[in-house]
Amino acid sequence: MNVPFLIAKRYFFSRKKRNIISIISNIAMIGVAVGSAALIIVLSVFNGLEDLIREIYSSFDPDLKITAVEGKSFETDTEFMNRIRKMPGVAVVSEVIEDNALLRYNDRQMVVKVKGVSENFFQQNEIPQSVVEGNSELIYNDTYHALIGRGVQYQLSIRPNNQFVPLQFLYPRNTKFNPLNPEGAFNSLNITPGGIFAIERQYDDAYVFVPLNFAEELLEYGRRRTALEIKVEQGFKIEQVKRSLQELLGAEFKIQNSDEQHTSLLRAVKVEKLFVFITFAFILFIASLNIFFSLSMLVIDKKKDIAILASMGATANTIRNIFLLEGALVAFIGAAYGLTLGMLICNLQQTFGLVSMGMATSVVEAYPVKMNIEDFVFTGLAIIVITLLVSIRPARKAAAMSVTENL
Secondary structure: OOHHHHHHHHHOOOOOOOOOHHHHHHHHHHHHHHHHHHHHHHHHHHHHHHHHHHHHHHOOOOOEEEEEEEOOOEEHHHHHHHHHHOOOOOEEEEEEEEEEEEHHHHHEEEEEEEEEEOOOOHHOOHHHHEEEEEEOOOOEEOEEHHHHHHHHHHHHHHOOOOOOOEEEEEOOOOOOOOOOOHHHEEOOOOOEEEEOOOOOOHHOOEEEEHHHHHHHHOOOOOOOOEEEEEOOOOOOOHHHHHHHHHHHHHHEEEEEOHHHHHHHHHHHHHHHHHHHHHHHHHHHHHHHHHHHHHHHHHHHHOHHHHHHHOOOOOOOHHHHHHHHHHHHHHHHHHHHHHHHHHHHHHHHHHHHOEEOOOOOOOOOOOOOOOHHHHHHHHHHHHHHHHHHHHHHHHHHHHHOOOOOOOO
């Protein structure tokens, strides 16, 4: 067996209980354990939040979204749509017209996002499951209906399925403004309020779904569309279908998967996670300074042992490795306890939801957590690097110690 490791192990386990060096080493071990456990827990919470964001938006967003690179809309025709529908892997293609409009109800009004959608739109998302009042049908009894976000409903005090008080949408016409007839500068259409959906506040406070033909007439888009939303057929990879569509449509169109539709938000979560990792790694470094002090004191305490080893033929590398391994034992045992503790706490949070979000309006009751193997790997690598940094100076000092002065 490795001689430096055996000697380092002997130094670690054979100290007197009240030895100050042992106390400092134990403090260092506890510091590494607490730091590594905290790092794993916080990183797992960020992983959980990232997955929660994807889950929330997946109920609203399509697998793939086609938009124009320039401008907010593009022309479509039957041939164009058929080429996309016949593409292998494309299960559903929904036509979308989306723009801002003024919504009036009784004596209240607000600007909302009007999203006109084709009849197959709800086949590729979970919005019908998010309806909390009324239903998700936009056309029934030969009448157009609007599906309204809960926040919009609260803001305007809308009563669903009220045939006597319709929603009034106003959208500016592409004509010269006439001050004698200000109302003539706007298209105005009425629609019956239908169901109410509740997904996430960003959507609930802004969106109103209407039939595509209603949006065409209100916004005067004709055959132009702001987006095409695509559901990918089971058995096909989303990225593969995306590449095929990009080759078909060319550089004039932008095709985004679900993550790319919220790049800035997901990037912000990843950046925050990176800075948290750096911050906690620095805290681990501070906690590991106790390893430096305990090794420095151990070198002084074991001067005679070092001299004897050197006189027996031990090289400077062997003596240096003894103290490097001593520091590694302290750090790695502390890290093992810490990583195990972090894993245990994360499992308890996943199972029992011990720590709640503390908000009545939160999407989930407890903080979501998700453990990733790469977090454990990077935490372990951080501990290795930190241990080397704090151990190398005392180890070099021990290797350079004079034999004749300490015998």
